[in-house]
Amino acid sequence: MDFSSDAKTEDGRKWNLKVASWNINGIRAWLQKDGTSYIKAESPDVMCLQETKCDTSKIPKNCEVEGYHCYWLSGDQEGYSGVGMMTKKEPIKVSYGIDVAEHDKEGRVITAEFEKYFVVTAYIPNSGRGLPRLEYRTKQWDVDFIAYLKKLDAKKPVILCGDLNVAHLDIDLKNPKTNKKTAGFTPQEREGFTNLLQEGFVDSFRKLYPKKEAAYTFWAYFMNNRAKDCGWRLDYFVISERLTKDLCDSVIRKYVLGSDHCPVVFLANIS
Numbered sequence: 432m433d434f435s436s437d438a439k440t441e442d443g444r445k446w447n448l449k450v451a452s453w454n455i456n457g458i459r460a461w462l463q464k465d466g467t468s469y470i471k472a473e474s475p476d477v478m479c480l481q482e483t484k485c486d487t488s489k490i491p492k493n494c495e496v497e498g499y500h501c502y503w504l505s506g507d508q509e510g511y512s513g514v515g516m517m518t519k520k521e522p523i524k525v526s527y528g529i530d531v532a533e534h535d536k537e538g539r540v541i542t543a544e545f546e547k548y549f550v551v552t553a554y555i556p557n558s559g560r561g562l563p564r565l566e567y568r569t570k571q572w573d574v575d576f577i578a579y580l581k582k583l584d585a586k587k588p589v590i591l592c593g594d595l596n597v598a599h600l601d602i603d604l605k606n607p608k609t610n611k612k613t614a615g616f617t618p619q620e621r622e623g624f625t626n627l628l629q630e631g632f633v634d635s636f637r638k639l640y641p642k643k644e645a646a647y648t649f650w651a652y653f654m655n656n657r658a659k660d661c662g663w664r665l666d667y668f669v670i671s672e673r674l675t676k677d678l679c680d681s682v683i684r685k686y687v688l689g690s691d692h693c694p695v696v697f698l699a700n701i702s
Contacts (some may be wrong), residue, residue, distance in 0.1 A: 432687070434473050438680035438698045441543035442496065446679035446698035451551060452473035452592035453668060454649070454692035458483040458515075462494055464689040473684075473696065474520050477543070479552035481594045483513035490515075490697050502529070506538030514552050514593070516541045529579040542583065547634045547701055548674070549583045553593040558614035565619060568596075573623035581630055590699075591632070594649075594692065595667050599624045599634065602644050603664040615665060631675060635668040635681040635697060646683055657691075668697040677701050 439445050451473050455461035458480070470478050478499065483490070487503040495501050499517035504527045506512045516525075522543035528535030543550045556572050558565040583589050597620045601607040610616045628634065640646065647662025656662065669679050681700040687693050 432472065432684075434684075434696075436680060436682070436698060440677055440679055440700050442676070444679075444700040444702075446700050447671075447695075448699045448701050449473070449475045450477040450479065450590060450592060450668070450677075450697045451694050452479040452481070452552065452668070452696075453687075453694040454481040454554070454563065454594040454666060454690060456482050456484075456690040456692065458485045458494055458513075461689055462491060466689045467494060467496050469684075469687055469689065469694065470517070471497075473694070475696065477550050478517040479550070479592050480515040480517075481513075481516050481552065481554035484510050485513055486514075498638050502541055503542070504538045504541050507536045512537045512539055512554055514539060514541050514554050516543055516550070516552050518543060518550075519702050520545070521648075529576060531575050533578075534575060540576075548588045548590055548671075549586075549592075550604075551580070551583070551589060551591045553591060553595065555594065555596040557596050558617065560614065562612070562614060562617065565614070565617060569619040569623050572675050573626065577630055580632070583609065584631060584671050588674045589632070590671075590674070590697065591669040592667065592695070592697065594665055595624070595669070596665055597621060597624045598663045598665060600637070600671070602642070603646075605645075605647070605661045605663070615663060631672045633672050633675055635675075635678055636664075636683070636695075638675060638678065639681055647685065648683055648695055650684055666692055666695045668695060670697075670699075674699065674701070 650657035
């Protein structure tokens, strides 16, 4: 695939920063599907991975791509959650978690500080089938995570990416009417995302493509959903409002295979 782009800001500046994000649904399975070939073809400045499902001590060596510094985080439970980040340029600082022990034991967030911005990769908790974790997700995680992002944003702009486990708008999933009580589309989860945006953050894709339909990033494996394009938009680039002037494009790589999610890509001119 051709991943080249001539995207520019509204005032005509060509992109000079590319960040990519992908929920790979298990790093070992992803490697078996030659997942690193995507990174080599896309060549992002920062590559963020979610749901690695692997203890950091067991990360396979062949997942590391030449030319990148690699950072990994796993939770206490083996084979669950986990995130990773690869950067061409070594960050000023890398932080793990959000400084709340109850959340951090699940290994969900890595933050890299660069000269002019933070990149945060996150795998947001799923409320679960039957919604057993809905209250935890909305009353605890969402509140604490927004507070964490605001603290970063007070220092320098934030680029948040990852599987945020919510389809915010009706057009962000194929069947909104039948999923009102499904994890990822409950009123409470959607409200949590709205609350984030109201704190000075912007959904970069919807900023550029407010009415674009069938823009999905996840397709459940059952019932041939991907072939039918019966999906959800769960993967995002959410940016500090003051970065919107630098936004060039926000792209969904829907034809890249290797997981039940596809990669998403953020292009900006930040100089």
